[in-house]
Amino acid sequence: MRTNRRIHKIYTLLYKSFGPQHWWPGDTPFEIMVGAILTQNTNWRNVTRAIDNIKKAELLEPKKLLKNRKRIPRLIKPSGFYRLKAKRLVAFLEYYVHNYNSNISNLRAKSTKRLRSELLAISGIGNETADSILLYALSRPVFVTDVYTRRVFSRHNIFAYNLPYDDIRHIFEMKVPRDVQLYNEYHALLVKVGKEHCKKNEPLCTACPLGDITL
DNA sequence: TGCCAGGCCGGGT
DNA sequence: ACCCGGCATGGC
Numbered sequence: 001m002r003t004n005r006r007i008h009k010i011y012t013l014l015y016k017s018f019g020p021q022h023w024w025p026g027d028t029p030f031e032i033m034v035g036a037i038l039t040q041n042t043n044w045r046n047v048t049r050a051i052d053n054i055k056k057a058e059l060l061e062p063k064k065l066l067k068n069r070k071r072i073p074r075l076i077k078p079s080g081f082y083r084l085k086a087k088r089l090v091a092f093l094e095y096y097v098h099n100y101n102s103n104i105s106n107l108r109a110k111s112t113k114r115l116r117s118e119l120l121a122i123s124g125i126g127n128e129t130a131d132s133i134l135l136y137a138l139s140r141p142v143f144v145t146d147v148y149t150r151r152v153f154s155r156h157n158i159f160a161y162n163l164p165y166d167d168i169r170h171i172f173e174m175k176v177p178r179d180v181q182l183y184n185e186y187h188a189l190l191v192k193v194g195k196e197h198c199k200k201n202e203p204l205c206t207a208c209p210l211g212d213i214t215l
Numbered sequence: 216t217g218c219c220a221g222g223c224c225g226g227g228t
Numbered sequence: 229a230c231c232c233g234g235c236a237t238g239g240c
Contacts, residue, residue: 040222046238047221080220080237088223126223146221162230191221200219 004175006158010210011182014189017209021188024136026051029104031060032137033096036129037088038079049078062102066093088124095122104138112140127165135187141180143172144187148194155198156210 001009025044026032031051038047053075054060059068072086079085093102095118100106107115112134119130127145134140145168154161159168176182197208205211 036221039220041220041235042222043220043238045220046236049238078237081222081235082237084223084235124223128222132221144221148221164229187221194221 003158003171006156007172007175010152010156010158011176011186011189013209014193015185018189018192020185021192023184023188024132026136028060029137030062030102033092033133034060034089036132036136037092037124038076038085040081040085040088040129042080047079050076050082053078062093062097066090066097069093084124088122091122091124107138112138112142115140116142127169131169135180135183139180141173141178141183143169143176143183145169146187146191148198149187149190151198151200152190152194152210155203 024032024035025048026035034054035047035051038050051060054065057068057071057075059065059071059075065072069086069090072089073082076082076085076089096102096107099118110118115134115138116130119125119133120127125133131142131144134142135144145165149168150161150163153159153168159171172183176186193208193210197205197211199205
């Protein structure tokens with residue numbers, strides 16, 4: 001079967017098995033951006049604790065958070081790497097407040113290409129974080145790759161685990177219709193199946209909805 | 216108890 | 229162009 005058919009079939013199977021995932025969990029674009037940084041190599045549950053702390057302090061607003069930057073490390077402590085992530089969050093806040101007056105409309109006026117390069121220029125924002133912000137906070141049709149994406153697709157021989165990030169992105173953006181909702185759901189479903197059936201150091205999983213079919 | 220979690224950076228080869 | 233150590237908390 002051709003690769004684009006297999007990629008489509010995987011999506012169909014995942015959607016039938018798990019249903020809509022309702023990503024990104026977060027009430028506002030800004031909350032999504034903050035979550036995208038805090039979830040780097042971290043369990044989402046710990047991120048929700050950190051975001052709850054910011055909410056309780058009534059600081060989940062770019063300018064307020066930037067003014068209270070000294071409080072950030074303690075607030076986000078549950079999300080791990082908290083000194084490092086506080087710096088990364090501040091770097092992003094400075095970019096967003098100083099260059100865009102922390103106004104989402106000003107971000108939305110820019111092209112996806114431009115925004116990606118600006119986000120990647122911020123220390124602490126790499127490929128996955130930048131693209132998560134583009135897809136889930138700004139509704140741009142960008143395919144997000146994470147460790148689960150690599151695991152699931154490499155185990156089904158779609159591509160090699162270590163294929164460079166942009167190569168994977170280009171494959172999907174060529175072979176999958178550039179529809180924001182489709183990209184939203186596909187990435188969320190890959191995380192879902194990855195967590196449940198495609199764990200690290202467990203190569204085979206017979207209970208996986210993708211496990212016993214000819215793709 | 217050790218391993219894992221929705222990465223990224225900087226330095227070394 | 230890769231490869232690696234560091235970063236840190238909470239769940240299982």
